Amino acid sequence: MVVLLLLLIPLIGASFLFLYKGDHQFASTASLKLSLVSLLVMCLRLFCWHTPEQLSFTAPWLTSLGSSFSLRMDGLGTILSLLTTTAYFLLFWYMRSRTIERPAAFFAWLLLAQVGMLGVFLAMDSLLFYFFWELALIPMYFLASQWGGARSVSVTFKFFIYTFLGSVFMLIGILYLQSKTADHSFALESIKKIKLTSDQQSWLFWFFFIAFAIKLPVFPFHTWQPDTYEESATPVTAILSAIMVKMGVLGLLRWVLPLFPIASYMWGDVVMSMAVAGIVYASFLAMQQVDLKRLIAYSSIAHIGLMTAGAFALNQLAYQGLLIQLFTHGINILGMWILADIIERKTGTRSIDSLGGIAQHSPTLTIFFVIIALANIALPLTNAFVGEFLLFAGVLATPSTYYWAFAVAVGLGIILSAVYTLRMIRAVFYGQPSARTSMAIRLALHEVGALVFIVGLILFFGICPQPLIDMTADFSKDLFGQTDITSLFRKS
Amino acid sequence: MNALFVSAILGVLLMLSSLFIKDRNYIHALALAGLAVLFAINLAEFDGWLLFEMDLSGMLRFDRYALVMNAIGLASFFFYLLLSGSAMEKVGPHHADYLALLFFICAGLFMVTGFESLLILFLGIEVVSIPLYILTGSDKRNLKSNEAALKYFLLGSFSTGLLLLGIAFFYGARGNFMATVSVDPTVVGSSLQLAAVLLLLFAMSFKVSVAPFHFWTPDVYDGAPTVFTSFMATIVKVALFAAFVRLFEDTFSLQFSLWQPWVAGFVVVTLLIGNLTAVFQQSVKRMLAYSSIAQAGFMLLAVYTINGDSKEGLLLYAASYSLATIGIFAVLVYLQDHTFEGFNGLAKKQPIVAASLVIFSLSLAGIPLTGGFLAKLFMIKAALAYQPWLAIVSVVMAVVSVFYYFRLIQAMYFRKDAQSISIEFPKSFPIGLLVTALIVVLLGIFPEAILGLLYF
Numbered sequence: 001m002v003v004l005l006l007l008l009i010p011l012i013g014a015s016f017l018f019l020y021k022g023d024h025q026f027a028s029t030a031s032l033k034l035s036l037v038s039l040l041v042m043c044l045r046l047f048c049w050h051t052p053e054q055l056s057f058t059a060p061w062l063t064s065l066g067s068s069f070s071l072r073m074d075g076l077g078t079i080l081s082l083l084t085t086t087a088y089f090l091l092f093w094y095m096r097s098r099t100i101e102r103p104a105a106f107f108a109w110l111l112l113a114q115v116g117m118l119g120v121f122l123a124m125d126s127l128l129f130y131f132f133w134e135l136a137l138i139p140m141y142f143l144a145s146q147w148g149g150a151r152s153v154s155v156t157f158k159f160f161i162y163t164f165l166g167s168v169f170m171l172i173g174i175l176y177l178q179s180k181t182a183d184h185s186f187a188l189e190s191i192k193k194i195k196l197t198s199d200q201q202s203w204l205f206w207f208f209f210i211a212f213a214i215k216l217p218v219f220p221f222h223t224w225q226p227d228t229y230e231e232s233a234t235p236v237t238a239i240l241s242a243i244m245v246k247m248g249v250l251g252l253l254r255w256v257l258p259l260f261p262i263a264s265y266m267w268g269d270v271v272m273s274m275a276v277a278g279i280v281y282a283s284f285l286a287m288q289q290v291d292l293k294r295l296i297a298y299s300s301i302a303h304i305g306l307m308t309a310g311a312f313a314l315n316q317l318a319y320q321g322l323l324i325q326l327f328t329h330g331i332n333i334l335g336m337w338i339l340a341d342i343i344e345r346k347t348g349t350r351s352i353d354s355l356g357g358i359a360q361h362s363p364t365l366t367i368f369f370v371i372i373a374l375a376n377i378a379l380p381l382t383n384a385f386v387g388e389f390l391l392f393a394g395v396l397a398t399p400s401t402y403y404w405a406f407a408v409a410v411g412l413g414i415i416l417s418a419v420y421t422l423r424m425i426r427a428v429f430y431g432q433p434s435a436r437t438s439m440a441i442r443l444a445l446h447e448v449g450a451l452v453f454i455v456g457l458i459l460f461f462g463i464c465p466q467p468l469i470d471m472t473a474d475f476s477k478d479l480f481g482q483t484d485i486t487s488l489f490r491k492s
Numbered sequence: 493m494n495a496l497f498v499s500a501i502l503g504v505l506l507m508l509s510s511l512f513i514k515d516r517n518y519i520h521a522l523a524l525a526g527l528a529v530l531f532a533i534n535l536a537e538f539d540g541w542l543l544f545e546m547d548l549s550g551m552l553r554f555d556r557y558a559l560v561m562n563a564i565g566l567a568s569f570f571f572y573l574l575l576s577g578s579a580m581e582k583v584g585p586h587h588a589d590y591l592a593l594l595f596f597i598c599a600g601l602f603m604v605t606g607f608e609s610l611l612i613l614f615l616g617i618e619v620v621s622i623p624l625y626i627l628t629g630s631d632k633r634n635l636k637s638n639e640a641a642l643k644y645f646l647l648g649s650f651s652t653g654l655l656l657l658g659i660a661f662f663y664g665a666r667g668n669f670m671a672t673v674s675v676d677p678t679v680v681g682s683s684l685q686l687a688a689v690l691l692l693l694f695a696m697s698f699k700v701s702v703a704p705f706h707f708w709t710p711d712v713y714d715g716a717p718t719v720f721t722s723f724m725a726t727i728v729k730v731a732l733f734a735a736f737v738r739l740f741e742d743t744f745s746l747q748f749s750l751w752q753p754w755v756a757g758f759v760v761v762t763l764l765i766g767n768l769t770a771v772f773q774q775s776v777k778r779m780l781a782y783s784s785i786a787q788a789g790f791m792l793l794a795v796y797t798i799n800g801d802s803k804e805g806l807l808l809y810a811a812s813y814s815l816a817t818i819g820i821f822a823v824l825v826y827l828q829d830h831t832f833e834g835f836n837g838l839a840k841k842q843p844i845v846a847a848s849l850v851i852f853s854l855s856l857a858g859i860p861l862t863g864g865f866l867a868k869l870f871m872i873k874a875a876l877a878y879q880p881w882l883a884i885v886s887v888v889m890a891v892v893s894v895f896y897y898f899r900l901i902q903a904m905y906f907r908k909d910a911q912s913i914s915i916e917f918p919k920s921f922p923i924g925l926l927v928t929a930l931i932v933v934l935l936g937i938f939p940e941a942i943l944g945l946l947y948f
Contacts, residue, residue: 134860153906168887175873
């Protein structure tokens, strides 16, 4: 039932806000309360509710087609739901002090997007998964277009077309799999029972992978990403990059790897090459950027590249690191976007050249920024360190013959990320104050609250990552069992 | 069978009504009431309840599928009247006559969906076409309307000629007009039979505006008064598709290998031409004309595959496509400017209308949670079983369709209008539109509402 509750809370909130056009005060308070309720439900799930009946929900739906409304929260679903509810709560908390045009519609679309994303994370039926996949896209389309910059309409449309194009191929893949199941069902369980030849796996792999690669985005499918991140309103960008890209990772972990293990091994080198090429390419581009948002956007491509490489490293170490990283990356990048938004709002610019010297007048902001930025480059004792370390170790242990090349590229990416992040910190916060930064930046209470929360999460999970590992250990073990290529060969 | 006779009688009634009833609102109400009766007696026929017994000599057969199709047509007609009935006044003073003609068309459509003899098919198509020619030219002082009517009439007559020739060859091959499978080997392979298959294929393709027989469509749809374009692009078209499927399923399933490649080619050409041309249109009305060609490409997959999936899909397609297109046309009638710019800033001025239009556009583009998605899903699923590449072409073209349907959304929500012309809708119009949109959404969530009628 908890899964249904998680979907219903934002859905009811969204419909209510669409109909009741309140002012900013009302809309943001209502959304904050709803997100708090969602977070509490999630906490109850973590501490009290563990039985399978509580964690899954199935209702008949489209039975004539062979589909059903089936949701279940496994380890992957747990960590992503936790991320979603936490990130939404933090973002809404921060939004209390940030005004926005047409607030009721804005918050309503955000909540609707939450329904879509949580649905994607929890769906155990491929058709339902596709429904939610698109349901998450439509609110994002409106959010990014309506509340964005001057070019946002065309940029967002590009994003929409890209994603839609990818997803229709996935739809063909889903329909093909359904036609192969014994009971003509879309359920994940039935699909897993199909015996696919390696040729079938091979083309199905690409039909699914492209949809997820565009969403992630993996180089060379990333061209929509920097523009969309730059042009969207920053809270929207935060949701896009903290939560929505995780839909792509989830797609890999729940659908591609377990359903097409042989193809994942066969094409692993190709995908890994794409991923590490993306890491290096995006890191170099990030170093060139003068726009704060574009810089974070490119750094995000690099992080995603690492996650993709980890997914195709096909060993348990990498899976475990990836699962932790799903949560920590989301929290850290959310913090980065909130900080970028604060700087842009208070100084009126996000061009790195016209900033500088913020530290002289605004030490609090600087401390927050440095901690979150260091977490973003995975310094030890921050939350991202554990995940990134495991990912790196996993890539080194990959069954591919080119493991050393991938490891070198990934290592280079980690070093470069430190380079551009530290450069950014220096350029934005140190040096001589410019005209725009000569005034002290005062943080509102809600802003401090949200940032303290984020820093708390960073430090807590940096020192004590065990809860995150416990939450996902079963899943990574299970996943490894399904994709372990040596045992697959032994079997056949 | 009930609906066939009653709709013809209603047509006559409405024609005469203008002599006695002067108030248009009463005529309008009479038509709506008539439709409700039609719908009810059509539903009653599901349980075998007939108004009267009559010997049809096996020339008409109203099976479940035909009855469901008729019910969908009648429901669409109801929403059509509700939304754009009052807009007929703009066309000319003969309100009652237009309604009468629409009911005659309905009678023709019921013949077409239930035909068992090719003669009935021919008669039905003529009963549909002739009132349509008149309605196309009903805006008498408009040159474009006249041109469209003439064009439609000339090309329509030509295709009717093809149809008739095909039926004649059919008779030559088989010695009867019955739409049944003939296993006689002298019939199956005979050249007369082959000529009949191709001629009928071409004639039907023309009627449902499948490329390369679509050239009349944009001009006729554009020239005809918008209210009537809406009717012929939706209710008429989907019913003719039902006849198309019935003809080829019942009659020519043994010549499958002969006509299937042709149909596959038509599907591809129709999807390509319809979608790619629609992208470049500036007028929403012409865009909808090309979109109706593009959607015909999807519906043609039902003819191509002829199996349970695609036949069910055609029903969903009929309902969701008709309602969505009727909805967009209904708004278009009230706009001064028929280009995309005419929709600029509509979201601010008319939020309910704009939200409904978003749902219609999403449905036509095939986005999940709308009827249009499930309709396309059925078609693609059916096509995948035969030709995977055909499924791939169709989904890629569905992505292309996003380009033009989303222009509508972009205009309404993201662009401000330069000169703020206020757009006046009748009071109850937005609510009616919203109800239509909700039905489109419900079709996407509970398609069993329609498909269940087939079996229970």
